[in-house]
Amino acid sequence: MRFYNNLTISQKQIVWAWIFLALPVLFYVVIRFYPTANAFVLSFQEWNLLGDRKYVGLENYTRLFSDPVFWKVFKNTFMYLILGTPVSLVLSFIIAYHLDKVRFMHGTIRALYFLPFMTSAVAMAWVWRWFYQPVPIGVFNNFLASFGISQIEFLSSTTNALPSVLACAVWAGLGFQVIIFMAGLRAIPQSYYEAARIDGVSTWTVLSEITIPLLKPTIVFLVVFSSIGFLRIFDQVFNMTTNNPGGPLNSTKPLVLLIYDTAFNGFNMGYAAAQTVVLFTILLVVSLIQLRLLKDS
Amino acid sequence: MASQDIAVKASTDALFSGSSRNSRRNMGQFIRWALLFGGGILMIMPIVFMVSTSLKFPFEVYNLNLIPEEPTIENYTYVLEDGRFYGWFINSLVIAIVTTASAVFFDALVGYALCKFKFPGRYLVFIAILSTLMIPTEMLVIPWYLMSKSFGWLDTYWGIMFPGVMTAFGTFLMKQFFETVPDDFLEAARIDGLNEFQIWWQVAMPLVRPALAALAIFVFLGNWTAFIWPLIVTNSVEMYTLPVGLSSFGDEVDVAWELIMTGAAISTLPTLVVFLIFQRFIIRGVVMAGLKG
Numbered sequence A: 001m002r003f004y005n006n007l008t009i010s011q012k013q014i015v016w017a018w019i020f021l022a023l024p025v026l027f028y029v030v031i032r033f034y035p036t037a038n039a040f041v042l043s044f045q046e047w048n049l050l051g052d053r054k055y056v057g058l059e060n061y062t063r064l065f066s067d068p069v070f071w072k073v074f075k076n077t078f079m080y081l082i083l084g085t086p087v088s089l090v091l092s093f094i095i096a097y098h099l100d101k102v103r104f105m106h107g108t109i110r111a112l113y114f115l116p117f118m119t120s121a122v123a124m125a126w127v128w129r130w131f132y133q134p135v136p137i138g139v140f141n142n143f144l145a146s147f148g149i150s151q152i153e154f155l156s157s158t159t160n161a162l163p164s165v166l167a168c169a170v171w172a173g174l175g176f177q178v179i180i181f182m183a184g185l186r187a188i189p190q191s192y193y194e195a196a197r198i199d200g201v202s203t204w205t206v207l208s209e210i211t212i213p214l215l216k217p218t219i220v221f222l223v224v225f226s227s228i229g230f231l232r233i234f235d236q237v238f239n240m241t242t243n244n245p246g247g248p249l250n251s252t253k254p255l256v257l258l259i260y261d262t263a264f265n266g267f268n269m270g271y272a273a274a275q276t277v278v279l280f281t282i283l284l285v286v287s288l289i290q291l292r293l294l295k296d297s
Numbered sequence B: 001m002a003s004q005d006i007a008v009k010a011s012t013d014a015l016f017s018g019s020s021r022n023s024r025r026n027m028g029q030f031i032r033w034a035l036l037f038g039g040g041i042l043m044i045m046p047i048v049f050m051v052s053t054s055l056k057f058p059f060e061v062y063n064l065n066l067i068p069e070e071p072t073i074e075n076y077t078y079v080l081e082d083g084r085f086y087g088w089f090i091n092s093l094v095i096a097i098v099t100t101a102s103a104v105f106f107d108a109l110v111g112y113a114l115c116k117f118k119f120p121g122r123y124l125v126f127i128a129i130l131s132t133l134m135i136p137t138e139m140l141v142i143p144w145y146l147m148s149k150s151f152g153w154l155d156t157y158w159g160i161m162f163p164g165v166m167t168a169f170g171t172f173l174m175k176q177f178f179e180t181v182p183d184d185f186l187e188a189a190r191i192d193g194l195n196e197f198q199i200w201w202q203v204a205m206p207l208v209r210p211a212l213a214a215l216a217i218f219v220f221l222g223n224w225t226a227f228i229w230p231l232i233v234t235n236s237v238e239m240y241t242l243p244v245g246l247s248s249f250g251d252e253v254d255v256a257w258e259l260i261m262t263g264a265a266i267s268t269l270p271t272l273v274v275f276l277i278f279q280r281f282i283i284r285g286v287v288m289a290g291l292k293g
Helices: A009-042 A059-065 A068-099 A106-118 A121-131 A139-146 A161-186 A190-198 A203-214 A216-231 A235-240 A255-264 A269-296 B002-015 B018-054 B074-081 B084-116 B122-134 B137-151 B157-164 B168-178 B183-191 B196-207 B209-225 B228-233 B242-253 B257-277 B279-292
Strands: none
Touching: A009 A269, A009 B084, A009 B122, A009 B137, A009 B168, A009 B196, A059 A269, A068 A106, A068 A161, A068 A216, A068 A255, A068 A269, A068 B018, A106 A161, A106 B018, A106 B257, A106 B279, A121 A139, A121 A161, A121 A235, A121 B018, A121 B242, A121 B257, A161 A216, A161 A235, A161 B018, A161 B279, A190 A203, A203 A216, A216 A269, A235 A255, A235 B242, A255 A269, A255 B137, A255 B228, A269 B122, A269 B137, B018 B257, B074 B084, B074 B257, B084 B122, B084 B157, B084 B168, B084 B196, B084 B209, B084 B242, B084 B257, B122 B168, B137 B157, B137 B228, B157 B209, B157 B228, B168 B209, B183 B196, B196 B209, B209 B257, B209 B279, B228 B242, B242 B257, B257 B279
16 A cells, blocks of 8 residues: 555556556457457468367368359349348438428338337248248248239248348348437428529539538448448348258358358358458458548548 | 528418428328337337236137236246246346445446546556457357356355456446546645545446446346356356256247247346336437447
């Protein structure tokens, strides 16, 4: 105590800072940095959890890049991104743009759109899975049948399964994007719109010259945020295809599910680690490209 | 001059073409409202169908009416008497509450230290923590699994919780909010003889309460719905969380959709009810966390 009392104020601050940070720094080193390094190291090794870890150089990566299943999965992962991000962005912008102009029952309507965001992805994946069943079970096909439209194979078709799974993910994330867009719209000063109104500018011009350019930070945030989400999709795919995860014929399998399979069904730890490094690289590159593109233009 | 012109124009509009233009505008506004409202109803249909089917007898499931002809809570008694869902519910609740408390406490602690203390290495610690945001959870699950295996954490509460007891996102969020706390307040408390921990807890923390609540909502929801890590780290049925339990239950009962919908309702209704009670507050919190974080 006497030692502490003899310290200057700035020295005391240093002592306190490290008292506050000691445990957290230990946590970040042990639970974040060490495992990250371990994943990289493991990606150059072969290990089935039982024997010794054996260095195999780049073998996991060469094996991965010559595996047709990996390329199928790679394509699927980007399909989720390429379809999911624009669709959810455009939908949520349209909803937010119009909802911003509505006063009557504003709060209630906003809550309706936001409610799916508060649900559990696993629970809702099972609800959507039920919706997609053939007649007489599934809601969608029953609905179509009542109009005399022929059935659609949703989850059992190799072409329809991926968009069907994606629809559930888009639905769940839409509310969050609407709320963020509305906050962005609110932040645009009213005086801009008043000036445009006095000049008699058309609605479309206001939208393309004022609203969208001023929403740029919001759009950048949402594009990056939702892209990362779609590239990491897992819960919906796994639960809507539990009888054959990622099926039919790997047509819905995303990278995260491949990693899960390789590591925890195949116990190929090194090979799975190499796949996680690929995932990490994809996420990094996609976010950097998007930040660059959207910030510059 | 300009404002006079507008006033004149507005009054002439009202006199001559105003009424028809107004009614057209009202019509447009009504269509806008109706479409938005209809879309909103569509958005909640999966939730409505889930609840409605969970209240139906098996023979009525294929009947797509929203209000069951003979409502029953038999599915709920069946699912809960089975015992597993009850256990999973408790597991999820304990894990979500403890993790939320821990993450909010530590994220605020670290955010405060990085914001208000001057010490060598401050920038390095901040950048290091921030950089972990770039590492996806999916990359860490394999090393975490190996770690849990060698420390005997597999299939324990601690094993499910440890990756989430602190979050980089929350640290960043709290640091942003502590910037708004004036240093004079802290200095005044220092002169009053409070130690640094007391200053943080008694003076600074109450001033960022809205941010703490926003963070708590995010962390709780994240842990309540977390799937991949609990799926990997648990292997006995008693240790499952609700999402993992529901996933295995759905496989097991296969086509008994009324039971699956009951399980789904049990695992998702609690967060929906909390949302409906604190709606305004939660939306404000989500915007705050989303934009500042």
